[in-house]
Amino acid sequence: MKKTTRYILIGAVTVVLIAIIAGLYLFNKKAPDLAGVKPDYVLTASALYNDFETDEATATQKYVDKIIQVTGTITVIEVNADSTINITLGESSMTGSVICTMKGAPDLAGMGLANGSEVVIKGICSGMLMDVLLNKCVIVTE
Amino acid sequence: MKKLIVLIALSLASVAVLPQKYMTKNGYIGFYGHTPVEDIKADNNQVSGIIDVATNQIVFQVLMKSFRFDRSLMEEHFNENYVESDKFPKASFKGTVTEPAGVDLNKTGAYEVTVSGDMTIHGVTKPVTVKGTIEVLADAIKAISKFNILPEDYDISIPSVVREKIAKEMEVTVNMNYAPMGK
Numbered sequence: 001m002k003k004t005t006r007y008i009l010i011g012a013v014t015v016v017l018i019a020i021i022a023g024l025y026l027f028n029k030k031a032p033d034l035a036g037v038k039p040d041y042v043l044t045a046s047a048l049y050n051d052f053e054t055d056e057a058t059a060t061q062k063y064v065d066k067i068i069q070v071t072g073t074i075t076v077i078e079v080n081a082d083s084t085i086n087i088t089l090g091e092s093s094m095t096g097s098v099i100c101t102m103k104g105a106p107d108l109a110g111m112g113l114a115n116g117s118e119v120v121i122k123g124i125c126s127g128m129l130m131d132v133l134l135n136k137c138v139i140v141t142e
Numbered sequence: 143m144k145k146l147i148v149l150i151a152l153s154l155a156s157v158a159v160l161p162q163k164y165m166t167k168n169g170y171i172g173f174y175g176h177t178p179v180e181d182i183k184a185d186n187n188q189v190s191g192i193i194d195v196a197t198n199q200i201v202f203q204v205l206m207k208s209f210r211f212d213r214s215l216m217e218e219h220f221n222e223n224y225v226e227s228d229k230f231p232k233a234s235f236k237g238t239v240t241e242p243a244g245v246d247l248n249k250t251g252a253y254e255v256t257v258s259g260d261m262t263i264h265g266v267t268k269p270v271t272v273k274g275t276i277e278v279l280a281d282a283i284k285a286i287s288k289f290n291i292l293p294e295d296y297d298i299s300i301p302s303v304v305r306e307k308i309a310k311e312m313e314v315t316v317n318m319n320y321a322p323m324g325k
Binding site: 081126135136 | 204231
């Protein structure tokens with residue numbers, strides 16, 4: 001075999017291998033863990049809720065699929081059917097709330113969090129149903 | 143006059159004792175499809191639901207974007223190509239407990255029920271009848287159901303290239319835990 005042909009072959013095989021590895025990587029890529037990701041918007045739970053209540057269409061355009069970091073007071077902690085946890089953030093001034101579905105079941109008691117605690121939570125916004133909904137949430141501690 | 147006041151007070155008291163509606167905001171709906179090539183599984187813990195024990199009506203509402211998949215690519219395809227979440231952000235169900243006929247959901251106990259109603263997914267509404275269990279506790283109601291749906295029924299077209307990889311039927315699991323409203 002000529003030297004050049006061999007090089008071309010090795011080159012082609014390498015390219016194909018890289019393509020396969022990249023393809024497999026993309027295919028199996030897990031949903032991102034938000035812990036180390038910079039939020040797109042940082043605001044209070046009541047500001048986020050008010051934006052949706054004032055103009056749902058504009059707020060949907062602005063916030064849905066974005067990473068939102070909200071600060072708020074815990075009003076309800078619920079354990080879900082699949083043992084993940086939902087944390088509801090609200091203020092007495094709000095007619096609704098922001099519901100955060102946590103990624104897994106964080107040890108809230110261990111973090112000193114209970115009803116009435118102020119907390120910072122980062123999650124991906126899914127939009128508004130009766131409340132504003134955030135998913136894949138993590139608690140921000142810094 | 144006194145009698146009337148007593149009557150009003152009594153009727154108010156009975157309303158307070160027997161809540162007519164139970165609701166939840168953290169209900170669970172998940173779906174699962176299996177083929178030899180690929181398993182598809184998604185979870186949603188943000189289901190809003192109301193069960194009215196006076197009329198035996200059941201209502202659910204979900205945001206499609208609250209369904210979470212293990213793989214981000216699957217989630218992207220689900221939202222962008224299949225259910226078109228930006229165009230049809232919500233799915234809903236509205237139905238009535240038809241069997242056992244006239245069941246009293248104010249009475250504690252576990253009931254095997256049939257629920258009939260309309261399901262709206264991807265902007266398409268279809269009549270559905272599903273079986274499930276409703277368990278009435280002293281201060282809560284639990285509802286569980288498992289049924290199959292066909293994406294094709296809701297005009298969700300799956301390209302032939304990936305048709306093999308996506309199950310024809312999706313198994314839907316519903317798990318709700320309602321609390322009395324106004325508490």
